[in-house]
Amino acid sequence: MKLQPDKSDVQTLTAHGPGWVAINNERVESSVVVGSRGERFLWKCTHFDELGPDHFAQLASLGAELIIFGSGARIRFPRPVWLQPLMAQRTGVETMDTAAACRTYNILASEGRHVVAALLIEEAPGGQ
Template sequence: MKIQPDRIDTLAIQAHGPGWLVAGGQRHETSVIIASSGTLRPWGCARWADLTEQHFATLLEEVPEVVIFGSGTRLRFVAPALLRPLIERGIGVETMDTMAAARTYNILAGEGRRVVAALLLENDASAG
């Protein structure tokens, strides 16, 4: 049984690996925000330890129904206070490692959901 469409009519992540991903036909090696609306932009945070409430507040610009947070090469949860801007607006937030977040984003975007993925891409020197 086939459960995924033949093609996704929205911005998709075509490939990924530790510290990099390909989306919109371009390779990215720094943290990005990718939205099913078609937005793809730098996220401006190189290390998990440097995340702030403002990093998550910028995700509101996309008016998502759900945010997928990719926490880097391993699963790490941020303090709930950092997610306050999203929680106060009733936006669902799921945390997973960045590679799982990339796959989950593609599935939700392919279903037509208003999803934003905030993907932390750390290189070995910046991982915290």
């Protein structure tokens, strides 16, 4: 039984690997923000240690109902103070590794939810 359409009208995360994700089959090798309402821009950070409050304030300006933070190859949680702008407007935030974030974004976006994935893309081991 087919429960979801074959074609979605929203941007989808079609693949991922160490050091990259693909958005609608276009390979992106930098941290990126992608949203179900067409939002898409590079997120200026290459390592978790570079993240700070400004990165999450930028996400708050998007007005999404949920932010999915893909923290790289492993789960690392943002500091609570970084999330203040999102909490103030009652925007949900979920943290997971980037692979899980890609899958979760696709499901929620295909349901018509206003969801944004902020994906930390760190350089692949060995620089590839």
